[in-house]
Amino acid sequence: MTYRRLNRPGPPYLYILEQVKMNWSYLGTALAIIVLIRLVKAYITKRWGPVLVPMLEKVFGTTKWEELVLQHVKKHAVAGDPDSVLQTFDNLCTTRKWTLKTSGKRGEMLDGTIRDTKPRVCLEMGTSYGYTAVRIGRLLSPGARLLTLEPNPQLAKVAEEMVQLAGLQDKVTVITADADDVIPQLTKKYDVTDIDIVFLDYWKDRYIRDLQLIQEHGLLKSGFVVVTDQIGDGQATDHTVEYDTGAEKFECTLKPVDSDDTSVRS
Ligand SMILES: C[S@@+](CC[C@H](N)C(=O)[O-])C[C@H]1O[C@@H](n2cnc3c(N)ncnc32)[C@H](O)[C@@H]1O
16 A cells, blocks of 8 residues: 655645545455455356366366365264255355255255155266265165266265265265266176166266166166256146157156256156
8 A cells, every 4th residue: 555645735634534545445446356256256156166166176186175075064064964964065055155956945856756766776977075865865765775976086085975974885885987887887786777766967968868878778667767957848847748768768757846957757
């Protein structure tokens, strides 16, 4: 900050007034910059966070953000209590203003599907930090299991620790690989013959082709459930459609959750 000597005669308080005026302009600029940075950061986090974080990890190895998330959850959640792990994660997202698409109403819809379907085997594509893996795992009956796929090794490691923290390691297996590599191995390597629920939560352009791949390996039987988002026409009513996989046609009941969420039961 610079102080300018006034080139006019006058009592000392004029000098003080001039300094205060300059302070206000600096303060105003600083506040405007802070507000602008916060707005841009909030926008980028909300709109591009899920895309940018994996990209940054690819370029820089790791952003360490996932480590911070894990440390936070480990510090605040009760070990062995999946609900406490989920609640801690939810609270963190709220304070960081990070939208977690699979919490709230959508999370309840996922819970409802698990409770209604009582699956023996679930397959999740897109584990990320393991929030939904814990969410699904905590509702599985004894002997039931979830296989969850995450190609990003840093995220898969965090998810594995989240699952352990929740005490669900006997029910949830985090597989560090791409769906392409794992689906053909499901029977041989993971002893999967039927999948009751497929939860698609990764890149949307892969949904149909990976579903087809699962089907080609004979893992989808009548009555399987697909949980995913942003596939419907936004109509908030149950309706039946034909889903043509190319190899086979399924009659599906769509159960929309809100304007852009839909689960499919075939
Ligand atoms: C939206 S996040 C999953 C969020 C998670 N289901 C939850 O709500 O807790 C999508 C994840 O899919 C992973 N992913 C990307 N391509 C994949 C693939 N081919 N197979 C499996 N997972 C993939 C990404 O690394 C990312 O962590």
